[in-house]
Amino acid sequence: MNRVAIYARVSTEGKMGTDGQRLKGQTVDPQLLELREWCARMKWTVVGEWTDVMSGTKAARPGLDALLSKCETGEIDAVVVVKLDRLGRSLLNVVKLVEDLDELGVAVICTSQGIDTRKDSPCGRMILQIMAAFAEFEKSLISERTIAGLAAAKARGSIVGKVSPVGPVGDARAVVIADWRTRTGGKGLRLLAKMLGGVSIATAAKWAREYVPATMEEAP
Numbered sequence: 706m707n708r709v710a711i712y713a714r715v716s717t718e719g720k721m722g723t724d725g726q727r728l729k730g731q732t733v734d735p736q737l738l739e740l741r742e743w744c745a746r747m748k749w750t751v752v753g754e755w756t757d758v759m760s761g762t763k764a765a766r767p768g769l770d771a772l773l774s775k776c777e778t779g780e781i782d783a784v785v786v787v788k789l790d791r792l793g794r795s796l797l798n799v800v801k802l803v804e805d806l807d808e809l810g811v812a813v814i815c816t817s818q819g820i821d822t823r824k825d826s827p828c829g830r831m832i833l834q835i836m837a838a839f840a841e842f843e844k845s846l847i848s849e850r851t852i853a854g855l856a857a858a859k860a861r862g863s864i865v866g867k868v869s870p871v872g873p874v875g876d877a878r879a880v881v882i883a884d885w886r887t888r889t890g891g892k893g894l895r896l897l898a899k900m901l902g903g904v905s906i907a908t909a910a911k912w913a914r915e916y917v918p919a920t921m922e923e924a925p
Contacts, residue, residue, distance in 0.1 A: 709783045709814075710772055711740045711754040714791045733758070736787045743816045744785060752781060773895045776811045777906070783812040789820060801905070805895075808907040873901060882916045 713736035733756045744751050753775065757768040769792070775781055784806065786792060792813070793799045803813050803822060812823040820832050873881055878901070885897045891913070898909040 707750055708752045708781050709744060709749045709785050710775065710781045711737065711744070711751055712756070712769065712772055712784055712786050712791065713737050713740065713754070714757040714759070714766070714768070716760050717758065736791070739787055740785050740816060749783075749785075770895065773806075774893055776806060776809050777892075777894050779810070781811055783814055783823070785814045785816065787815065787817050789813075789815050789818060805898075805906040808905065878912060879916055882913055885913075 713733040715731035715733050715736075717731060737754060737756070741751070753772075755768040755772040757766040759766060772781075772784065776784070789799060792802055806813055807822060812821065812826075814821050814823075819828070821828070881900050882897070885891075885893075885900055889896065894906045894909050894913070897913060898904050898906050901909055901912065904912075
């Protein structure tokens with residue numbers, strides 16, 4: 706654990722009173738203090754701290770997005786948070802985020818919940834697998850409700866469109882990847898994954914490697 710990143714989030718931040726004290730709301734300071742002390746006890750090197758003050762249901766969070774971009778470059782070994790819900794409120798989204806980080810070789814450690822997804826932590830890995838199972842169950846329930854809703858709409862005579870598979874194919878995929886490269890210079894795989902319809906970061910990286918612009922000529 707040579708390089709760890711600290712992440713903290715609160716939904717709202719309290720306003721400051723005339724005496725310099727917080728009137729109400731929350732602050733990330735207690736989380737940061739706890740995480741710094743934890744890392745110091747473990748003698749881990751903290752390479753940076755990232756924070757957000759917004760709901761965990763928000764798809765785009767500046768602090769988390771910046772942290773994930775750092776993870777994509779291979780500069781971080783683990784992300785340390787106080788609780789797993791700091792990464793997000795939805796179980797599906799949190800599990801997907803943890804799995805994406807796992808594919809990048811980055812562990813997630815929750816200091817107050819005993820969750821540790823490092824390869825050498827069997828208990829932590831088991832907890833991750835249980836979470837993934839519950840997330841898959843939740844996904845199945847959502848799918849069943851969606852199918853039931855479509856069937857009901859069809860029975861009422863509504864026009865129901867065909868559900869497209871996740872991720873564009875063929876020329877459409879190439880257009881998305883080309884647009885991403887133009888906008889970002891080929892950086893930010895999490896953004897690309899979103900642009901490709903919500904595929905995993907690993908899949909987005911694979912497709913980006915496979916795509917060769919039509920204007921590029923093969924070297925002799």
